Amino acid sequence: MAAMGIGRRALLRAGVAAALAPHSGLSVARAQQPEASRNAGHYRFRIGDIRATVVSDGTLSGNPRIYASSAPPDDLGKALGDAFLPLDRFTLNLNTLLLETGGRRILIEAGAAQTMGPNGGRLFANLSAIGVRPEDIDAIVITHTHPDHVGNLRGADGGAAFPRAAVHVPEDDWTFFIRNEPDLSRLPMPEDFRRAFIANIKQSLAPVAKSVVLYTPGSEVLPGVTTIAAGGHTPGMSAILVHSGREQLLITSDAAYSPLLNIDHPWRPGPDLDPEAATRTRKRLFDRAATDRIPVLGFHFPFPGIGNIRITDGGYRWVAAGWRFEG
Numbered sequence: 001m002a003a004m005g006i007g008r009r010a011l012l013r014a015g016v017a018a019a020l021a022p023h024s025g026l027s028v029a030r031a032q033q034p035e036a037s038r039n040a041g042h043y044r045f046r047i048g049d050i051r052a053t054v055v056s057d058g059t060l061s062g063n064p065r066i067y068a069s070s071a072p073p074d075d076l077g078k079a080l081g082d083a084f085l086p087l088d089r090f091t092l093n094l095n096t097l098l099l100e101t102g103g104r105r106i107l108i109e110a111g112a113a114q115t116m117g118p119n120g121g122r123l124f125a126n127l128s129a130i131g132v133r134p135e136d137i138d139a140i141v142i143t144h145t146h147p148d149h150v151g152n153l154r155g156a157d158g159g160a161a162f163p164r165a166a167v168h169v170p171e172d173d174w175t176f177f178i179r180n181e182p183d184l185s186r187l188p189m190p191e192d193f194r195r196a197f198i199a200n201i202k203q204s205l206a207p208v209a210k211s212v213v214l215y216t217p218g219s220e221v222l223p224g225v226t227t228i229a230a231g232g233h234t235p236g237m238s239a240i241l242v243h244s245g246r247e248q249l250l251i252t253s254d255a256a257y258s259p260l261l262n263i264d265h266p267w268r269p270g271p272d273l274d275p276e277a278a279t280r281t282r283k284r285l286f287d288r289a290a291t292d293r294i295p296v297l298g299f300h301f302p303f304p305g306i307g308n309i310r311i312t313d314g315g316y317r318w319v320a321a322g323w324r325f326e327g
């Protein structure tokens with residue numbers, strides 16, 4: 001019981017830290033919870049001949065309005081209440097995907113580290129739990145350069161955290177965020193958050209600046225990994241189709257943050273830089289997934305984030321995949 005008490009106090013401290021954190025990640029202590037007390041942070045499945053593993057980097061959270069900015073307040077409150085969720089805080093997962101194929105290990109997304117609060121940065125422990133070291137990763141495909149997708153690229157010493165990995169980044173995001181000073185004034189964030197957000201992007205990508213592989217979505221960047229233009233959330237965002245034989249998986253990146261808020265309800269994520277383009281992208285990806293019955297992985301969906309999208313009379317419906325024990 002004593003151990004439980006300590007665990008509870010640690011959890012409470014972490015909760016208070018999360019509530020007080022400016023979400024810049026610059027001054028936030030890491031959430032302290034022994035790895036052994038956590039549930040599994042990985043989920044294995046197959047896509048044809050490809051061995052796939054969702055590897056969690058943890059979570060981030062914020063006011064639900066950020067993720068459903070076009071929702072009428074009463075409707076949002078009802079949707080959250082009906083889903084037995086708190087009204088003041090919404091949690092997003094950080095589902096990176098490890099692909100093992102042709103003797104290579106490819107990571108889709110690098111995860112957040114602590115750039116978006118104290119509960120990210122679990123990727124390395126969760127990779128270690130399945131016997132994968134950072135130097136075992138051959139390539140990383142980034143869908144867009146928001147901090148929660150690139151944060152782990154920078155190691156504690158300021159160097160590249162994945163020393164052997166070729167890091168693939170959409171060129172339009174590199175141009176917008178790295179070559180220039182991005183104008184994010186239309187996003188619903190306070191000025192200090194916006195400054196930290198931009199600084200986190202630049203700092204996270206700095207260690208790979210010399211070796212980065214820039215891509216324009218619309219081609220097979222690695223065997224079985226095809227990028228699909230999905231701009232709107234950021235200028236260069238790419239969705240990813242993983243394919244092997246007849247099997248496919250569509251990674252929708254941040255076209256949707258949440259099945260509840262952005263699929264079952266048609267609400268727009270506030271951080272979409274170009275809302276009209278993002279809405280067109282969302283519809284195109286959802287229609288393709290539904291029509292071709294392609295399983296979907298959402299980076300921010302409840303772990304492990306896999307399911308299907310169905311077209312309904314008025315919109316779409318998320319159907320979460322059941323847990324499978326064979327990996």
Ligand SMILES: [Zn+2]
Binds near residue numbers: 146
């Ligand atoms: Zn994201």
